[in-house]
Amino acid sequence: MASYIAKRFLTSIPTFVGVITLVFLVMRLIPGDPAILILGDSATAESVAALRAQMGLDQPILLQYWNYLVGVVSGDFGISIRTSRPVFSEVARLLPYTATLAVAGIAVGALLGITAGVIAALRRNSALDIVVSGIATVGVAMPVFTIGIILLVAFSYNLGWFPSIGAGDANSFSDRMRHLALPAIALGISSMSIIARMTRSSVLEILGLDYVRTARSKGLPARSITLKHVLKPSMIPVVTIIGLSFGRLMSGTVITETLFVRPGLGRLLIDSIYARDYPQVEATVAFFAVSFIVINLLVDLAYAALDPRIQYS
């Protein structure tokens, strides 16, 4: 197992290097001189030259790339044009908000999705199954902002149960939770649909296997069969789907943070794009992509815990 982790980790390195290289190249393709974009058209030639030197833009591209790589390894992506603070400290400051939202979203999605999927599978072809499968199918087709808008209009503007914007008072746990509820549910419903569909088909497949029939025929109670013999093995593809839906979830955080005006990495990215704060955009995009690689790695490792048949060699 340890050697598998090491090997899997090593195979992620080329993707990691590829991702940060792609971000570097794409950011250099932005038309126009970044220094002029920042200072405006009326800037003097001297001030443009000074800023170019400060940003390292007067160096050859390969040297710029090398400095960039060194910066990535040491966590130094440069200074934000908008806030004049190190871009990575902005990412670190806002990460807890986005991480909380993402974890809450996936928790809501997994809880609702697995419950709905298991119920639909155990009551196959019943009215309940049709309703659950119907909701899951429509849910997949809904953009996150649509779900968010419906929740916002219903539970915030009309019923007044939840606040509509912001992340709440940092010193009050209950206030933060009230602010987290709607964005997390919006993200959760979006993931729930896919998780429910996968859970349903996975549980159905396991229910049809011989060893489940054996467990039934030796008189084990249905509850114990479901919990002990069916649920655990049927979670393997579900974990894959939860892992894959992290990409969707990251895109979802950009949307929900914008809709609910919450601080976080998604909003940081959008605000930085609007402000043409390219060092910040570069760092934020790279951070998102690298987290995605790490999450996929963790998902791969989670299989081993769930399925002893999987041999890592």
Add this chain to the structure above:
Amino acid sequence: MSGTKEGVTTMRDPDVRNESFFAVVVRKLRRNPIAIVCLVTLIVIAGAAIFAPYVAPADPNRPNLPARLSGPSAEHWFGTDHYGRDVLSRTIHGARVSLTVGIVAVAFGAAIGVVLGLLAGYVGGRVDTIVSRLIDTMLAFPLLLLALTLIVVLGSNVTNVILATGIATIPQFARVVRGSVLSVRELEYVHATRALGARGLRTVVKHVLPNVTAPIIVMATIYTANVIILEANLGFLGFGVQPPEASWGSIVNDGRRYLAQAPWVSVFPSIAITVTVLALNLFGDALRDAMDPRLRS
């Protein structure tokens, strides 16, 4: 089910011995009520988009300030926005942009993705390594993030939104085609054509490509839905097409600041997106069932 190994042909299915693949698929789709409902829905939406100037009750860009933010009524079925523009007319015209982006971007992404996938899967070796690394790298970006980054470079207008969303779908097509080619490449008939002297390119185009067409068509249907959502997300964030042009996502974005007073501005185009994407997804599922006999239980 026998004789359908690798899911690449239905010709050995005893029911369908004398029909072409296309005829089999059409016959199976016609027996599927969900597929028919979805297809009719898509035709109606596409028809409304194509004939938007004749179907829309009003000019989508004509402001009418006295009637601003008025709710759904006999005159304005979907209400009006903050400039008093008719939301129904804007939604119908928005369909043109959203559908065009969906279809053209997927055609673009599929064309390049298929070529890359064929190359990587069939040629193998170093070409495969380079293409696979590129695919892995692009897939390491969440779809919205990749499209957003490309929009930053290209700038926002319809052509660039198509380019950005199209490029974002290339790795998905390339990966699926590569996988399909790897399984088809080792089938006996492909070995046989090579033994008969067919050269690489001819084998790929005449013998391998037709057998990976089914997964490509199914994927294109489902990815059209994904790109429509992607474009809507870009529009919602303000990076889609620019005014006066409007897509479903940008209309939702227009209504965002007025959600408390006038939710209809955002809600109706959101419904249009959901219905279109739902129809495309379900039709894609039906198409997959019709094209892949292994999945028919």
